[in-house]
Amino acid sequence: ASVFSAIAQAPEDSILGVTVAFNKDPSPVKVNLGVGAYRTEEGKPLVLNVVRKAEQLLVNDPSRVKEYLPITGLADFNNLSARLIFGAGSLAIQENRVATVQCLSGTGSLRVGSEFLARNYHEKVIYIPQPTWGNHPKVFTISGLVVKYYRYYDPGTRGLNFHGLLEDLSSAPQGAIVLLHACAHNPTGVDPTLEQWEQIRQLMRSKGLLPFFDSAYQGFASGSLDADAQSVRLFVADGGECLAAQSYAKNMGLYGERVGALSIVCKSSDVAVRVESQLKLVIRPMYSNPPIHGASIVATILKNSEMYHEWTIELKAMADRIISMRKQLFDALLQRGTPGDWSHIIKQIGMFTFTGLNSDQVTFMAKEFHIYMTADGRISMAGLSSRTIPHLADAIHAAVT
Ligand code: PLP
Numbered sequence: 001a002s003v004f005s006a007i008a009q010a011p012e013d014s015i016l017g018v019t020v021a022f023n024k025d026p027s028p029v030k031v032n033l034g035v036g037a038y039r040t041e042e043g044k045p046l047v048l049n050v051v052r053k054a055e056q057l058l059v060n061d062p063s064r065v066k067e068y069l070p071i072t073g074l075a076d077f078n079n080l081s082a083r084l085i086f087g088a089g090s091l092a093i094q095e096n097r098v099a100t101v102q103c104l105s106g107t108g109s110l111r112v113g114s115e116f117l118a119r120n121y122h123e124k125v126i127y128i129p130q131p132t133w134g135n136h137p138k139v140f141t142i143s144g145l146v147v148k149y150y151r152y153y154d155p156g157t158r159g160l161n162f163h164g165l166l167e168d169l170s171s172a173p174q175g176a177i178v179l180l181h182a183c184a185h186n187p188t189g190v191d192p193t194l195e196q197w198e199q200i201r202q203l204m205r206s207k208g209l210l211p212f213f214d215s216a217y218q219g220f221a222s223g224s225l226d227a228d229a230q231s232v233r234l235f236v237a238d239g240g241e242c243l244a245a246q247s248y249a250k251n252m253g254l255y256g257e258r259v260g261a262l263s264i265v266c267k268s269s270d271v272a273v274r275v276e277s278q279l280k281l282v283i284r285p286m287y288s289n290p291p292i293h294g295a296s297i298v299a300t301i302l303k304n305s306e307m308y309h310e311w312t313i314e315l316k317a318m319a320d321r322i323i324s325m326r327k328q329l330f331d332a333l334l335q336r337g338t339p340g341d342w343s344h345i346i347k348q349i350g351m352f353t354f355t356g357l358n359s360d361q362v363t364f365m366a367k368e369f370h371i372y373m374t375a376d377g378r379i380s381m382a383g384l385s386s387r388t389i390p391h392l393a394d395a396i397h398a399a400v401t
Pocket residue numbers: 036104105106107108133181186214216247248249255260
C-alpha cells in the first residue's frame with residue numbers, strides 16, 4: 001500500500017475549477033466566463049504588441065544573462081512599479097520612504113506582504129470585504145493573519161453597502177489591517193466613489209487602521225492608469241503608512257509570467273530600509289528570489305516613453321472592449337424583455353459583472369447552455385464577444401424566467 005493512501009481528495013479551486021468543468025464539456029458552443037483573463041473579440045488570448053516588442057529587445061541584447069536577481073528583484077522594475085501606482089511625483093517616493101520588492105504577481109505580493117505583517121506588525125487581524133476574491137482569505141490565513149470581514153456589497157441595490165462598510169470599520173480594533181481593492185472590486189465590480197474613498201480614508205486614519213491595497217486591475221477598469229490609482233494615492237498623500245500589492249497579469253497581459261510588486265509606504269526612509277530587510281527574510285526561505293523575464297519586460301516598457309505610451313493605448317483598447325461588452329449584454333437583455341433590472345451590468349466596472357444569478361441558475365446555464373461561471377454568479381466580461389453575447393443573453397433570459 002502507498003504511504004499516501006490515506007490522503008483525501010482535495011476540492012477543486014472554486015475559480016480554476018470552472019475551467020476544469022469547461023474543458024470537459026464537448027459542446028462547440030461552450031463559453032468560459034469563469035477565469036479573469038482577457039480575450040480578443042475572436043475569443044483568443046492576447047499578447048500586447050508592446051510586450052512582443054520588449055521581448056524582442058530583450059532577446060537581441062547579448063549583454064543579458066540569466067543570473068539570479070537579488071532577493072528583492074529587479075531594482076529598475078521596483079522603482080518604476082512604485083512610480084506607476086503612487087504617481088511619478090509622489091512625495092513618499094521622493095523622500096525614499098517606500099520599500100518595494102518584486103514578487104510573484106499579485107498573489108505573491110499579497111502573500112509576502114501579509115507574512116511580513118504577521119511577523120512584524122502588532123495587530124494580526126485583517127478585515128477583508130464581503131465578498132472578495134476567493135484566494136484572499138486563504139492567502140492571509142496561511143500567512144498567519146486572522147481574517148475578519150467587513151460589509152461591502154448590497155445585493156438589494158447591487159451596489160456598495162457604504163453604511164455597513166463604515167460601521168464595520170468603525171468597530172474594528174485599533175490598528176487592524178484592512179484589505180482594500182484599489183479599483184475594479186472582484187467579484188462585484190462595485191467601487192466606492194472618490195468622495196466615499198475620502199470618507200473611508202478619514203475613518204481609517206482616525207482609528208489607526210492599516211490599509212493594504214490590492215491593485216490587480218490598474219488601468220483595466222477605466223482605461224486610465226492614473227484614474228485607477230486614485231484611491232491608493234489618496235491614502236499615500238496624507239503621509240501615513242500603507243501597503244500595496246500590484247499585479248501586471250491583467251494590465252500588461254503577463255498572467256503566466258507571474259510579475260508583480262509589493263510596496264510598503266513608511267513614514268521615514270530609515271524605517272523603509274528596515275522594512276525591506278525584513279521583507280528579504282520573508283522571501284528568502286519562500287522562493288529565494290523572483291524570476292527575471294517578466295520583470296524585464298515590464299521595466300523595458302515602463303522606462304521607454306514611446307513604449308509606455310503604446311502600452312497605455314493597448315490597455316485602453318482592452319478596457320474599452322470590456323465596457324462595450326457591458327453595453328451589448330445590457331442591450332441584449334433589454335431586447336429580450338428579460339425580467340429584472342440589469343442596469344448594474346453597465347454600472348459595475350472592471351473585468352467582472354456580479355450578475356445576481358444564484359447558484360441554481362448558474363448550474364442551469366452550464367447544463368443547458370454550456371456557459372460556465374463561478375457559483376456566485378460572477379461573469380468575466382473580458383471573456384465575452386459580440387458573437388457569444390446573444391447566446392449568453394438567451395441563457396440568462398431562460399434562467400430567470
Ligand atoms: N487580487 C485580485 C482581486 C484578483 O482578482 C487577482 C486575480 O484574479 C489577483 C489579486 C492576483 O492575480 P495574479 O496573482 O495573477 O496577479
